[in-house]
Amino acid sequence: MSNDDSWIAARIREARERSPLVTEVVSARMGELLKGQISERQLSRGELATVAVQLLSDMVSVSPSAESKL
Amino acid sequence: MRIKAIELSWFRGAADPVSLEPNCKSMVVYGTNGSGKSSFVDAIEYVLNNGKIRHLAHEYSGKRQERAIPNTHKPENRKTEIHIEFNNGSDLKVQITPDGFATSSGDGEIEIRTWDYRRTVLRQDEVAEFINDTKGGKYSALLPLLGLHQLEVAAENLRQLAKSVEEQSGFTEKKGTVRAAETKRLTNFGTDSDDQILAKIEELHSNYCADNVTTKDPSSRCKELKTALDAAIAGSSAEQRRYVVLLGAAELGLASHISAVGSANVKLSSAVEPLISEKLEVLQSTGAFVDKLVDEKEVTCPACGQTVVVDAFKEHVETERQRLQEIIEVFDTRKAAIGTLCDTVKSLKSGLGKADVKVWRDELAKGPLADNFAFLTGIDAEALRGTCGKEELQAFESKLLPLINAAASASKDAPPDARQLTKDNQLVEAAKDVIAATGLAGEARRTEALASFIASLEQGIREEIRLRSRNMIEEISDTIRTMWTILHPGETIKGVHLYLPKDADKAIDIGLMFHGVNQESPRLTLSEGYRNSLGLCIFLAMAKREANRDRPLFLDDVVVSLDRNHRGMIVELLQKEFDQRQVVILTHDREWYTEMRHQLDGKNWVFKSLVPCGTPDLGIRWSHKTTTFDEARAQLQERPDSAANDARKIMDLELALVAEHLQVKMPYVRGDRNDKRMAHDFLERLTAVGKKCFQKKIGDSYEVHTIALDALNEADRLLVSWANCASHTFDVVLPEANKLIDICEKALELFRCSSCNRYVWIADVGGSELVQCQCGQIRWLYGKG
Numbered sequence: 005m006s007n008d009d010s011w012i013a014a015r016i017r018e019a020r021e022r023s024p025l026v027t028e029v030v031s032a033r034m035g036e037l038l039k040g041q042i043s044e045r046q047l048s049r050g051e052l053a054t055v056a057v058q059l060l061s062d063m064v065s066v067s068p069s070a071e072s073k074l
Numbered sequence: 075m076r077i078k079a080i081e082l083s084w085f086r087g088a089a090d091p092v093s094l095e096p097n098c099k100s101m102v103v104y105g106t107n108g109s110g111k112s113s114f115v116d117a118i119e120y121v122l123n124n125g126k127i128r129h130l131a132h133e134y135s136g137k138r139q140e141r142a143i144p145n146t147h148k149p150e151n152r153k154t155e156i157h158i159e160f161n162n163g164s165d166l167k168v169q170i171t172p173d174g175f176a177t178s179s180g181d182g183e184i185e186i187r188t189w190d191y192r193r194t195v196l197r198q199d200e201v202a203e204f205i206n207d208t209k210g211g212k213y214s215a216l217l218p219l220l221g222l223h224q225l226e227v228a229a230e231n232l233r234q235l236a237k238s239v240e241e242q243s244g245f246t247e248k249k250g251t252v253r254a255a256e257t258k259r260l261t262n263f264g265t266d267s268d269d270q271i272l273a274k275i276e277e278l279h280s281n282y283c284a285d286n287v288t289t290k291d292p293s294s295r296c297k298e299l300k301t302a303l304d305a306a307i308a309g310s311s312a313e314q315r316r317y318v319v320l321l322g323a324a325e326l327g328l329a330s331h332i333s334a335v336g337s338a339n340v341k342l343s344s345a346v347e348p349l350i351s352e353k354l355e356v357l358q359s360t361g362a363f364v365d366k367l368v369d370e371k372e373v374t375c376p377a378c379g380q381t382v383v384v385d386a387f388k389e390h391v392e393t394e395r396q397r398l399q400e401i402i403e404v405f406d407t408r409k410a411a412i413g414t415l416c417d418t419v420k421s422l423k424s425g426l427g428k429a430d431v432k433v434w435r436d437e438l439a440k441g442p443l444a445d446n447f448a449f450l451t452g453i454d455a456e457a458l459r460g461t462c463g464k465e466e467l468q469a470f471e472s473k474l475l476p477l478i479n480a481a482a483s484a485s486k487d488a489p490p491d492a493r494q495l496t497k498d499n500q501l502v503e504a505a506k507d508v509i510a511a512t513g514l515a516g517e518a519r520r521t522e523a524l525a526s527f528i529a530s531l532e533q534g535i536r537e538e539i540r541l542r543s544r545n546m547i548e549e550i551s552d553t554i555r556t557m558w559t560i561l562h563p564g565e566t567i568k569g570v571h572l573y574l575p576k577d578a579d580k581a582i583d584i585g586l587m588f589h590g591v592n593q594e595s596p597r598l599t600l601s602e603g604y605r606n607s608l609g610l611c612i613f614l615a616m617a618k619r620e621a622n623r624d625r626p627l628f629l630d631d632v633v634v635s636l637d638r639n640h641r642g643m644i645v646e647l648l649q650k651e652f653d654q655r656q657v658v659i660l661t662h663d664r665e666w667y668t669e670m671r672h673q674l675d676g677k678n679w680v681f682k683s684l685v686p687c688g689t690p691d692l693g694i695r696w697s698h699k700t701t702t703f704d705e706a707r708a709q710l711q712e713r714p715d716s717a718a719n720d721a722r723k724i725m726d727l728e729l730a731l732v733a734e735h736l737q738v739k740m741p742y743v744r745g746d747r748n749d750k751r752m753a754h755d756f757l758e759r760l761t762a763v764g765k766k767c768f769q770k771k772i773g774d775s776y777e778v779h780t781i782a783l784d785a786l787n788e789a790d791r792l793l794v795s796w797a798n799c800a801s802h803t804f805d806v807v808l809p810e811a812n813k814l815i816d817i818c819e820k821a822l823e824l825f826r827c828s829s830c831n832r833y834v835w836i837a838d839v840g841g842s843e844l845v846q847c848q849c850g851q852i853r854w855l856y857g858k859g
Contacts, residue, residue, distance in 0.1 A: 023523040023526045024523075025523035026523055030524065042228050043224045056243075057242050063524050
C-alpha cells in the first residue's frame with residue numbers, strides 16, 4: 005500500500021465525488037484505515053463487521069437537504 | 075550486506091559445526107548428491123521464512139518440521155544451530171529445540187528478516203515452477219515481488235467490507251420494507267406529495283387530538299392519532315364497530331395484491347433468479363474486461379465468443395446491464411408485492427378474528443364459508459414471504475376473496491360515521507408506515523452510498539495495481555530479454571516478456587516470439603530446458619530489481635536441465651549482470667564447476683568442494699583436496715612432493731576438459747580406463763594434433779601456435795619425470811615442484827587468449843569447422859588432427 009498520504013486522499017476524494025452522501029467522518033476514518041489496518045493484512049469477517057458498523061454509525065450526520073421531508 | 079560465513083551444527087545434513095565461508099565474496103560449491111550442500115540453502119530459507127522450509131512441508135515432518143530439521147543422528151547433548159555472520163560484523167544465531175521451537179539472537183536479524191526468499195534463493199525444483207504455474211499463480215508469486223501486496227490486501231479487504239456494510243445494515247430487508255411502504259402510499263395517498271400527506275395528517279390530528287396541539291412531529295402525531303381512533307372506535311356502538319371491521323376487511327385490496335404477486339411471478343419465474351445471478355457475475359467480469367479495452371479495436375466477447383468492434387461491444391454490455399437492472403427492478407417489485415400481500419392477509423386474519431364481528435363470523439361459519447374461515451385461521455402469513463407461488467395465490471383467491479366479498483356485502487349499508495372512522499384509520503395506518511419507511515429509506519440510501527464509496531475505493535486501488543504492475547513488468551521484461559539474449563544469443567526465441575492478460579484480473583503470464591510466431595505462453599512451445607532457462611532469467615530479473623542493495627543470491631542446482639552451451643552462458647550472465655552482487659552457486663555438476671573455475675575471476679570468487687555423502691554422524695565435510703595452483707604453491711615449503719602431486723591432479727582434470735572442448739579424439743582403451751586417463755595421455759595427444767589445429771593470428775594470417783605447443787611439451791616432460799616421482803618416491807625438491815607448478819599453469823593458460831581473456835573454445839565459428847576465442851586471436855581447427 006502506498007504510504008503516500010496525498011495518494012490516499014486523492015482516492016478518497018474521487019470516491020466521495022461519486023458518493024456525495026458520504027460524511028467527512030467516514031472519509032477521515034477510511035483514510036486512517038487505508039494507512040493502517042486495511043492495508044496490513046487480510047481482516048477476518050468479525051473484524052470487517054466491526055469496521056462496517058463503525059462506518060455505518062459515522063454515516064448518520066448526513067446533511068438535512070439530502071433527506072426527504074418525511 | 076554480504077554473508078561472511080554460514081555455520082551449521084546438527085542442522086539438516088550438518089553434524090559438528092561446519093562452515094560455508096565465502097568471506098563476503100561470491101562462491102561456487104561443488105558436491106555430489108547427498109553431500110549436504112543444500113543444507114546451507116535450507117538454513118537461509120529457514121531464517122527468511124520464519125522457521126519453515128518449503129520442501130519439508132509435508133505430513134511426516136511435524137508441525138514445526140521438527141522431525142526433518144535436526145540431523146537424525148544428533149546426540150542428545152548437542153544443539154541444532156545456525157550461525158550467520160555478515161560483512162558488517164553483525165551476526166544471527168538461531169537455536170532450534172528438539173520440538174522445533176527456535177530462538178534467535180544477534181544484531182544481524184533485523185536486516186536479514188527484510189530479505190525476500192523469492193528474490194534470494196532459487197532451487198532446482200523452483201526454476202520451472204513459475205513457468206508452469208497458472209496465470210493467477212504467477213500473479214500471486216510476483217505480486218509481493220512487485221511490492222504491490224499491500225495494495226492487493228487493501229483491495230480485497232475493501233471488497234469484503236462493502237458486503238459487510240450491507241449485511242450489517244440489513245440493507246436488503248430495509249429496501250423491501252421501503253418498497254412495501256411505497257405501494258401502500260400509492261394505494262392510500264395516490265400521487266400526493268409529502269407536504270399534502272403531512273397536511274392530511276395535521277388535519278386528522280387537529281380533529282381527533284385537539285388536546286395535543288403542541289405535537290408537531292409527524293410520527294408522534296400518527297401514534298396519537300392511532301390511539302385516538304382506537305378509542306373512538308372502542309367508544310362507538312357494537313354495530314358501528316362491526317361495520318368498521320368489515321369495511322376495513324372489504325377495503326384491504328386483497329384481490330389486487332394477489333394479482334400483483336401473480337403477475338410478478340409470471341415475469342420472474344423461479345428459473346430466472348439463478349440466471350440473473352449468473353448473468354450479473356458474467357457482466358461484472360465483462361465490465362472489468364471492458365474497462366481495460368484501451369487500444370484494441372476489436373475484441374472477442376467472453377460470453378458468446380463473437381468478434382465485435384470495441385465500441386459496439388461496450389454499448390452491448392451497457393444495454394445488457396440496463397436490461398438486467400430492469401429485471402432486478404421486477405424482482406424487487408415482486409418481493410414488495412409479496413410483502414404487501416402478507417401484511418394484508420395478516421390484517422385480514424386479525425380483523426376478522428376480532429370479537430366485534432364474532433356474531434357475523436359465527437353465522438357464516440355455519441354455512442358454505444366454514445372452510446374459508448378455517449383456512450384463514452390456519453394461515454401462517456410470515457411463512458408466505460418465502461414461498462408465495464401459484465398454488466398459494468390460487469388458495470387465497472378461492473378461500474379468502476369470498477370472505478372479503480362477504481364482508482363487503484355485510485358492510486354495504488354502513489353509516490357515514492363508520493365509513494369515516496374506517497377511512498381515517500386506514501390513512502393513519504398507511505401514513506405511519508410511510509413515515510417509518512422514510513427513515514429506513516434514508517438509512518438504505520446512506521448504506522448504498524457507503525457501499526458505493528468503498529467499492530469506488532476498491533476500484534481505484536485495483537486501477538493503481540494494474541498501472542503499477544504494467545509499469546513494473548515492462549521494466550522487468552526488459553531485463554528478462556537482456557538476460558535471455560545473453561543465455562541464448564542469436565536464437566529464434568525472442569521478445570520474451572511478462573504481460574497482464576486482458577481477460578482476467580489478478581493474472582500475469584509470459585509471452586514470446588517463437589520462430590516469428592507470437593505465443594501467449596512458453597508452455598505452448600518451449601522445451602523443459604528452455605523453460606528452466608527462462609525461469610532462471612525471470613528469477614534473476616526480479617533479483618536484479620534490488621541491484622542497489624548488496625544482498626546475496628543462492629542458486630541451488632539450477633542448471634540441471636540446461637545443455638552445455640546454455641549452461642556455459644550463465645557465467646557470462648552473472649559476470650555481466652551481477653558482478654557487484656554476492657552469488658552463491660551450488661552444483662552437483664563437476665564439469666560445470668570446473669568450467670566456472672576456468673571462467674570466473676578467482677579474486678572475486680571462492681571455489682570449494684564437499685566430500686561425497688558419508689554417514690549422518692560425520693555430517694557435511696569440505697574436501698581438502700587441492701584445487702588450484704595457488705593452493706598447491708602454498709604447500710611448497712612444507713611438502714614439495716605433495717605440491718607437485720597436486721599440480722598433476724589439476725592437470726589430469728583440466729586437460730580432460732580441454733580435450734573434450736576441443737573434440738580431441740583419444741585412443742580407445744578398454745573398460746573404465748577411458749575415464750582414468752592421466753595428464754600425460756592428453757598432453758601427448760594435444761601436442762600431436764595441435765601442430766595442425768592450434769593456431770595464433772600473426773598479422774592477417776594464422777600460424778601454428780608454437781609457444782603453446784612448446785609449453786605443453788615442457789609440461790608433459792616435467793609431469794612424466796617430477797610429478798611421477800612426487801607420487802611414487804616423494805623425491806621432489808622445492809625448486810622442481812615450483813617449476814612444475816609454473817609450467818603447468820602456463821600451459822593451461824595458453825588455451826586462453828591474452829587479448830580478450832577468453833578460452834579458445836568459447837566461440838563457434840564456421841559451423842563445425844573451428845572454434846576460437848572471442849576476438850579470434852587464437853583458434854582451433856576441428857578435424858585437422
